[in-house]
Amino acid sequence: MTVVGMGNPEMGDDGIGVILAQNLRGQVERGTWSARPDILVAARDPVLVGACLAEGARVLLVDAVDMKGEPGDCRMFSPAEADFTARPSASTHTLSLGGVIELARGLGCADRLRIMGVQLGDAGPGRSLSPRVREKIPQMLERIKEEVERTP
Amino acid sequence: MSDATLSITVPYVTRVEGHGNIVIDMRQGKLVTSHLEVVEPPRYFEAMIKGYPYTDIALITSRICGICSVGHQMTSLKATEKALGIQVSEQTVLLRKLLVYGATMQSHVLHIYFLAAPDLLGVPSVIPLAKSHPDAVKMALRMKKLSNDICDKLGGRTIHPNRLVPGGFTKLPSVEDLKWITQMLETQMVPDAKASLALLKSLLPKFPAFERGTEYIGLRDKGEYAFYDGKIASTDTGLTPVEEYLGITNEFVVPHSTSKHCKHARSSYFVGALGRFNNNFDMLNPLARTVAGELGLKPVVKNPFLNTAAQLVETVHVVEESLKLLDGLLSRGIREETPVVPEKLREGRGADATEVPRGILFHDYTYDNRGQVVKANCIIPTTQNTQCIDDDMRELVPWMIGKGMSKDQMTLTLEMLVRAYDPCISCSVHFLDVEFRE
Numbered sequence: 341m342t343v344v345g346m347g348n349p350e351m352g353d354d355g356i357g358v359i360l361a362q363n364l365r366g367q368v369e370r371g372t373w374s375a376r377p378d379i380l381v382a383a384r385d386p387v388l389v390g391a392c393l394a395e396g397a398r399v400l401l402v403d404a405v406d407m408k409g410e411p412g413d414c415r416m417f418s419p420a421e422a423d424f425t426a427r428p429s430a431s432t433h434t435l436s437l438g439g440v441i442e443l444a445r446g447l448g449c450a451d452r453l454r455i456m457g458v459q460l461g462d463a464g465p466g467r468s469l470s471p472r473v474r475e476k477i478p479q480m481l482e483r484i485k486e487e488v489e490r491t492p
Numbered sequence: 493m494s495d496a497t498l499s500i501t502v503p504y505v506t507r508v509e510g511h512g513n514i515v516i517d518m519r520q521g522k523l524v525t526s527h528l529e530v531v532e533p534p535r536y537f538e539a540m541i542k543g544y545p546y547t548d549i550a551l552i553t554s555r556i557c558g559i560c561s562v563g564h565q566m567t568s569l570k571a572t573e574k575a576l577g578i579q580v581s582e583q584t585v586l587l588r589k590l591l592v593y594g595a596t597m598q599s600h601v602l603h604i605y606f607l608a609a610p611d612l613l614g615v616p617s618v619i620p621l622a623k624s625h626p627d628a629v630k631m632a633l634r635m636k637k638l639s640n641d642i643c644d645k646l647g648g649r650t651i652h653p654n655r656l657v658p659g660g661f662t663k664l665p666s667v668e669d670l671k672w673i674t675q676m677l678e679t680q681m682v683p684d685a686k687a688s689l690a691l692l693k694s695l696l697p698k699f700p701a702f703e704r705g706t707e708y709i710g711l712r713d714k715g716e717y718a719f720y721d722g723k724i725a726s727t728d729t730g731l732t733p734v735e736e737y738l739g740i741t742n743e744f745v746v747p748h749s750t751s752k753h754c755k756h757a758r759s760s761y762f763v764g765a766l767g768r769f770n771n772n773f774d775m776l777n778p779l780a781r782t783v784a785g786e787l788g789l790k791p792v793v794k795n796p797f798l799n800t801a802a803q804l805v806e807t808v809h810v811v812e813e814s815l816k817l818l819d820g821l822l823s824r825g826i827r828e829e830t831p832v833v834p835e836k837l838r839e840g841r842g843a844d845a846t847e848v849p850r851g852i853l854f855h856d857y858t859y860d861n862r863g864q865v866v867k868a869n870c871i872i873p874t875t876q877n878t879q880c881i882d883d884d885m886r887e888l889v890p891w892m893i894g895k896g897m898s899k900d901q902m903t904l905t906l907e908m909l910v911r912a913y914d915p916c917i918s919c920s921v922h923f924l925d926v927e928f929r930e
Contacts, residue, residue: 383651384558387602391637394630435606439619446622447629 341491342378342392343484346403346437352467353411353460357402358383359469360458360480367481377488386440393449400487401453402480403437404460411461412476414483419450454491456484496521496893500903505910512915514906515748516889526885528878528910530751538868546572546658546837546863553855553870554652557916559602561652562595562643563848564855564870566720571855572658575842576834576863583827584660589720590673590817591646591653592846593810596719597681598639598650599849600765600803603914604688605632608800611908612698628691631684638676642814645669659831667826674818677811682779685808689783692804696787699801700905703794704887706880707761709740710768711847717768717775717809719847725771727792728757734845737854741871746879753879754871760879763851764913765802766793777816780809796884797912803849837863850874850914874915884909 345361347354358381365379378397382388392399407415419441435443444450458480462470502514510532517525541552550568554561566588573580605628606618615621622629640650645665647653655663712731713722723731724740732740743752755761769784773791776784784790784805789798843856851873858867888909892902 381649383649385640385651387606387633387636388640391633394633395637435618439617442619443622443629446619447626 341375341400341488342380342397343400343402343488344380344382344389344392346382346384346386346389346401348384351465352463353458353470353473354404354463356404356458356460356469356473356480360402360477360484363477363481364484373485373488375485375488386437387435389437389453390435390440390443390447393444393452394447396449396452398452398491399454400456400484400491402456402458402484404463405457407457407459409459411459411470411472412480413459414476414480415457416483416487417455417457419445419453419455422455454487456480456487498889498893498899498902500899500906502903502907505907510916512910514885514903514910516885516902516906518889523886523889526882526889527748528881528885530749530878532750534750538870541865541868543864546576546859546865549857549865549868550656550658551652553868556870556872558651559599560595560848560850560853560916562591562647563846563853565653565656566592567844567846567848567853567855568857569656569658570721570844570846571842571857572859573842574844575840575857575859576658576838577840578659578832578834580660580832581829583821583829585720586817586821587646587661587665588656590814590821591643591656592719593814593817594639594642594646596810596849597807598636598643599914600807601632601635601639603849604692604800604803604807605629605636607911607914608908609695611904611911612695631687635681635684635688638681641676642673645673657831659833660829662831664826664828667822670818670822670826674815674822677815677818681811685783685804685811688804688807689786692801693786696801699795699797700908701795702797702884702888702891704796704884705792705794706883707756707758708767708770708792709756709761709763709876710771710852711845712771712775715775716813717772717777717806719768719810721846724845724852726757726761727770734854735843737843737845737856737871741854741876743871743875749878751875751878753882754876755879760883761876762796762880763873763876764799765806765849766796766799767851768847769793769802769805776805777809777812779812780805783808796880796909799912799914803914834863837861841867843869848873850916851876872916874913877913877915881910881913881915 345357347357349355349358361381461472498518500516505512513529515527550565553568554565556564610617643650648655655661708727711718711722712725740756741754746753770791787801839861841858845854854871856869860866
């Protein structure tokens with residue numbers, strides 16, 4: 341499995357996916373995990389999620405979401421369970437996540453994607469993680485670990 | 493045609509970065525307006541970095557762009573090093589070049605497949621291609637990811653690399669990293685680039701056969717197709733030292749755009765893959781030269797739509813060039829080095845340029861004796877291309893009318909033209925100088 345962290349750490353809670361991926365990479369390199377997932381920091385480039393799926397990998401995408409929950413709440417879901425209201429689009433910089441999921445559907449590999457959404461609390465330029473999200477990082481890492489270990 | 497009346501407005505051109513509108517207004521055969529309106533607000537990076545120390549400047553200015561962050565960082569570092577008299581090692585230059593090549597591959601692949609190909613294949617975006625051309629989409633994703641991985645291994649991360657500092661690298665890639673890049677380029681990127689040639693060649697008839705000669709500008713260096721360094725080369729006027737870039741760019745303000753426009757020997761000039769290709773064709777590596785031949789590209793290429801084809805030639809060239817660099821680096825081994833620091837901070841000015849995917853990029857800093865910026869100027873490729881796009885439109889509209897195109901066909905062709913330049917519209921908007929009449 342490939343764990344992909346997305347977001348912008350310079351935008352407060354928006355960067356939680358990247359921070360979790362970096363944290364996981366450290367744990368895996370220190371050998372504290374039996375599983376050895378590939379870990380990718382995609383930051384703001386969802387196309388890399390599509391690239392991993394197209395290569396045949398199972399992907400756990402970790403990203404900040406707004407699901408009207410409490411800051412730091414986590415939820416695992418498949419693309420089929422969510423409505424990605426952001427319209428599929430492309431710019432010089434990248435496709436949107438919604439666009440990448442549509443692309444993966446077209447390639448027949450969207451079913452290999454799971455998403456762990458973390459409810460953000462405070463996001464904005466120049467901010468760091470909000471305390472309520474930061475204090476739940478250990479639980480988030482456990483959720484990822486469970487997902488990785490139960491995935492064949 | 494003499495009585496033609498035409499009004500085309502494309503608000504927010506898609507598949508480009510940032511916001512720009514196409515506005516065409518023709519009345520009784522007279523073209524009144526043919527503009528790319530850039531509507532992004534100025535971003536004031538040049539003002540933002542005043543008072544900041546030289547160690548921070550590349551980190552801040554690389555934030556001008558997400559896709560060209562490597563190019564901004566590189567140009568910024570070179571300008572700072574020039575201003576402060578820092579001489580970097582040969583190894584640093586080689587690794588920096590390798591990183592520039594990785595970033596070029598990444599950006600070109602994205603543009604060719606995700607932004608330009610949908611027009612050539614008659615679909616609104618890359619998403620439908622996943623079903624109609626799944627192998628091509630998988631190949632594009634593979635090429636994009638490998639390019640990103642190369643940048644990660646060299647720069648620490650793809651977007652806004654964190655290992656590049658004035659004087660060198662804070663962490664060097666390992667020999668294993670370099671061997672991995674070599675293997676992946678040889679076994680994956682070269683075959684994928686060759687397959688890309690076959691695809692693009694089959695699409696050549698879909699490129700509009702429009703030509704408009706202009707001045708083409710790009711860096712030119714001794715002994716290699718210039719990306720990292722060189723003099724400013726113009727197909728009209730020859731070579732100019734980079735320090736004299738203001739005599740090339742000649743920025744001016746137009747009412748319809750928040751981006752400045754540029755001109756040199758003619759009313760506008762072209763930068764980007766065609767700007768480089770038309771000035772560096774003789775420096776192409778063998779396979780890239782073959783690809784150019786297969787695509788029918790020979791300087792001076794005057795069709796702006798073929799900028800995308802030139803990007804594929806360059807993709808192949810930088811793969812070949814990377815393999816040469818890697819061979820050299822692996823033969824000599826990676827030496828542990830710490831970044832060079834200036835012996836003594838001094839007042840100074842440094843202007844330098846790098847070829848980023850969209851064209852020649854200039855950064856120019858003046859430092860005080862504490863090593864803090866007192867003045868800065870960054871001139872981005874899209875800023876240099878906006879007038880050229882307007883000039884192309886002015887000739888393209890009558891050309892399309894002459895071909896009997898429908899309004900829908902003309903609208904699409906105008907959008908394709910803008911996309912062919914691979915513009916980064918947000919980046920094109922920088923500090924606006926305002927003079928008030930007293």
